[in-house]
Amino acid sequence: MxxxxxxxxxxxxxxxxxxxxxxxxxxxxxxxxxxxxxxxxxxxxxxxxxxxxxxxxxxxxxxxxxxxxxxxxxxxxxxxxxxxxxxxxxxxxxGPRSSLWEWLRGFLGGGWSAAVRAIWLDVLIALAVMTAGAVVGWLLVSHDPEWYFALVGKEMAGDRVPGASAKALHDTLFGAPEKDGLSIFAAQLFSNNAQVSILAFALGFAFGVPSLLLLVHNLAVLGAMAWVYHQVGLTLDFAGWIAVHGTTELFAILLAGAAGLHIGRAVAFPGNRPVLQATAEAGRRAALVMTGVVLMLVVAALLEGFARQLVNETFGRFAIGGFMLLLWSTYFFAFRGNAGPRPVKHRDASA
CATH class of the missing domain: 1.20.58 (Methane Monooxygenase Hydroxylase; Chain G, domain 1)
Incomplete structure (x- = not known):
């Protein structure tokens, strides 16, 4: 060669x-x-x-x-x-024209709340579905306690089962964590809710149906547990125990489900726009909401890990949960801040 x-x-x-x-x-x-x-x-x-x-x-x-x-x-x-x-x-x-700090300031200063208000219809639908899920869980277990284990599962339930004594259930709410496994259960509950939030958003593209089903199942678990405590007269104590972190964590699940539903509605009903365009616009808006959901889950984890352990009486727990609910509601629906979201800006090469 x-x-x-x-x-x-x-x-x-x-x-x-x-x-x-x-x-x-x-x-x-x-x-x-x-x-x-x-x-x-x-x-x-x-x-x-x-x-x-x-x-x-x-x-x-x-x-x-x-x-x-x-x-x-x-x-x-x-x-x-x-x-x-x-x-x-x-x-x-x-490349980005604004720094991370500028983006974060715009995000918390009005961008996130504006994105949530933009999907208000999806938030209302998700709230109705979550309420229905809690009612369904309560009714199913009240008619047949065997449903409890189908919804909650034996590993998560622990001592919180139908037929448990009032003292045993009371101790799960107010007893020492090292004795009743409260910390382990709280961690399981948070992990479950975080997974539900992520999946409710990620599966929204399937016309929002999986998102709604996840919301129903997750709140059915809560409704089933609420019935167990109700049977022994601990309804308010259980609600206070949940409220410490639940007003933040459940709010995050609500927004995640609404974000997934928002994408699903855009796929199913794009209006006069092409499906890809409608889905892309809804996806950007929903992604902004989900960015905040992650922040809410972090706050919920801190409340669950510290506030609930330090506050060992029902009124104080309700006070913390009520304050957080008021804070989130005011921020999302009363606070306007900047005119709208301030995403990272890019120069337009086609100018």
Missing amino acids: NAAVVTPSAIETAALRSDRFRLEREEDWKRLETIVTRMEKGRLRGISDEDLLALPGLYRTVASSLSIARETSLDAATLAYLEALVQRAWFVVY
Whole structure:
């Protein structure tokens, strides 16, 4: 097999071709490099309006030059220069213009609450479904206690079972955690609710049906447990025990289910918009809501891990839970803050 021989004339031809390619386009490359360098250094005042308007076009031109250079196997120096320039320009054209702190300030300062208000119909539907789920759980167990184990499960139920004595159930609410396993049960409950929140959102694309079913089942568990405590006259004590973290955690589940339902409704009823467009818009709005849901679950975990253990009487638990419910309700439905969500902004390359 004969190896290909590279002649001096071939090398000279390739060099001439590379030089010609560079001379024809170098002016645009230098102009883009100057703009990018100034923007990287924060010298925006030194950039003319003409250069700013030309930035997206220059970026596309240089990106095209890089593509041609790769296909025609130009010299390594030119390729390296273009690759570095395109990478720097990409961050300037498409990179975030606001810092994480600015985004967080916009998110908590009105963006999150505005997104929740935008899906108000889904929130109402999810609330109705959750209420129905709790009622169903209560009624099922009241007619046949065997339903309790189908809903709650023996591992999660522990000593909290139909027929347990009032003292045994009272101790699960007010006893020492190391004796009755309250901390373990609380952790199981939180883990379950966190999974429900994530799944209710993630499965929303299936017309929202799985999201609603998850809400029904999760609240049926709560309704079934409430009946068990009701039978021994501990309804208020159980409600207080749940309220400490439940007004935050259940609110988070409500919003997660509403976010999933919002996407499902967009898929099923896109209106005059194409399905993909309607789903994308609903997805962005729901994702903003879910970002806040994660924050609420973290707060709920802290309340569950500390406040409920430190406050060992029903009135105090109701006070904490009531305050958190008032706080979330005021923030979502009374607080306006900024005009709307402030997502991370990107420069439009098509400008």
